[in-house]
Amino acid sequence: MGRFSDRDFRYQSDLTDAEFETLAVRAGQVRSDHGEHSEAIYTTSSYVFNSAAEAAARFSGEEQGNVYSRYTNPTVRTFEERLAALEGAEDCVATASGMSAIYSTVVGHLQAGDSIIVSRSVFGSTNVLFEKFVRKFNIDVRYVDLLDLNDWAGAIDETTRMLFLESPSNPMSEVADIQALADLAHQHDALLVVDNCFCTPALQKPLRFGADLIIHSATKYIDGQGRCLGGAVAGSSALIEPIIGVLRSAGPTMSPFNAWVFLKGLETLSLRMKAHSENAMALALWLQQQPQVVKVNYAGLSDHPSHALAKKQQSAFGGVLSFEVVGGQQAAWQLIDGTRMISITANLGDTKTTVTHPATTTHSRLSPEDRAKAGISDGLVRIAVGLESIDDIQKDIALGLAAIK
Numbered sequence: 001m002g003r004f005s006d007r008d009f010r011y012q013s014d015l016t017d018a019e020f021e022t023l024a025v026r027a028g029q030v031r032s033d034h035g036e037h038s039e040a041i042y043t044t045s046s047y048v049f050n051s052a053a054e055a056a057a058r059f060s061g062e063e064q065g066n067v068y069s070r071y072t073n074p075t076v077r078t079f080e081e082r083l084a085a086l087e088g089a090e091d092c093v094a095t096a097s098g099m100s101a102i103y104s105t106v107v108g109h110l111q112a113g114d115s116i117i118v119s120r121s122v123f124g125s126t127n128v129l130f131e132k133f134v135r136k137f138n139i140d141v142r143y144v145d146l147l148d149l150n151d152w153a154g155a156i157d158e159t160t161r162m163l164f165l166e167s168p169s170n171p172m173s174e175v176a177d178i179q180a181l182a183d184l185a186h187q188h189d190a191l192l193v194v195d196n197c198f199c200t201p202a203l204q205k206p207l208r209f210g211a212d213l214i215i216h217s218a219t220k221y222i223d224g225q226g227r228c229l230g231g232a233v234a235g236s237s238a239l240i241e242p243i244i245g246v247l248r249s250a251g252p253t254m255s256p257f258n259a260w261v262f263l264k265g266l267e268t269l270s271l272r273m274k275a276h277s278e279n280a281m282a283l284a285l286w287l288q289q290q291p292q293v294v295k296v297n298y299a300g301l302s303d304h305p306s307h308a309l310a311k312k313q314q315s316a317f318g319g320v321l322s323f324e325v326v327g328g329q330q331a332a333w334q335l336i337d338g339t340r341m342i343s344i345t346a347n348l349g350d351t352k353t354t355v356t357h358p359a360t361t362t363h364s365r366l367s368p369e370d371r372a373k374a375g376i377s378d379g380l381v382r383i384a385v386g387l388e389s390i391d392d393i394q395k396d397i398a399l400g401l402a403a404i405k
Helices: 005-011 020-026 052-060 074-087 098-109 124-137 149-155 178-187 237-250 256-267 269-287 307-313 328-338 368-373 390-402
Strands: 091-095 115-119 140-144 160-166 191-195 213-217 231-235 293-297 320-325 354-356 380-384
Touching (some): 074 091, 074 256, 091 098, 091 237, 098 124, 098 191, 098 237, 124 140, 149 178, 160 178, 178 191, 231 237, 256 269, 269 320, 320 328, 328 380
Parallel strands (some): 115 140, 115 160
Antiparallel strands (some): 091 231, 293 320, 354 380
16 A cells, blocks of 8 residues: 555645634644544554664664553553643643552652651542551651642642642542642742543643643543543653653553543543532532531632632632431431432442442542541542433432432
8 A cells, every 4th residue: 555645635624723622623633644534543562663763763763663562552641641731731641540640650769768748638548548548658658638739739849749639639629739849849849730530631721720630530530421440640741751761660650542532532521520510519519408418528618718819720620519418327328329220339420420428439448537538437428420411311310319218
């Protein structure tokens, strides 16, 4: 088959000054000589070279190109470049999961004797990762209140190399002042790392507010339909390079098939995030009117403590909310078991609405004291609002509320 030669340029998309929705559909794709319209899936573990000299140049980094799919793959690279474009980042590296994205970032940038300051309200598995594994490398982990800037400042010393947070937080929807924390981190020559899983770049771009690295669990909203595991880190090329080194040696790598699924997810990300946000807002307002509900945690509500800051940093408020019911764990479980449509699962970011009890699932490995500090009570229920009819979602939760005895 011949090459496209002089017509090559038109087989690629000119994305100069393209908007977010266009980048989500087309960024990163470089069509092969076959002229495929959809992105190709390159299921290969290795790559051939024209000569021994070319192989040596690729392995040494003197020449750009694919070497081994543990850290270079065309399909994965397309996903990385597209997500980087959406975040406004210079570069991106894809990983096997969101947790491996966090771990690779920490291992790539910290060493024994360093300290990392972490929001107390991070995801339960993130807390376990830091406590059980990161501490083994003689890296000091200090926890602070996400919303208390003085708490962050007081925890920093000459060993601090990184500040880590989620915004909005899981499951309390607390919103960090990213710009203030970025300024604080940079005053002490530390990096600010923000987990942007709940908002995605469709709703929030932390790099614009001074963050250095962005973490994603692509498993969630980037996929959007609960199909595959994956993660990513976006930022400058200089900060991404050490993380690529971790993948090259340790191999927490995204598969080409998963990367292709995530590419398809990115194509509809903007539409889905707007719809998730609309449904979540409607549900939050409805929940506030239910007598069994003590409190609703959703930054889109005008009485939420982080509402004003969320409006500044986000274009919408996302699809995840939590609420507390009267009666503690028993009532929460009765509500969950009383639903008939909503999926009982700890995953989120799906087109299907999901419900879970954080204290006994996502945050169960935290001590009761740590859960209390994070605001996770026994009566707390988390809903990741899907794309079903909001009327049907409300009817199903009404069945759950009616089951509370």
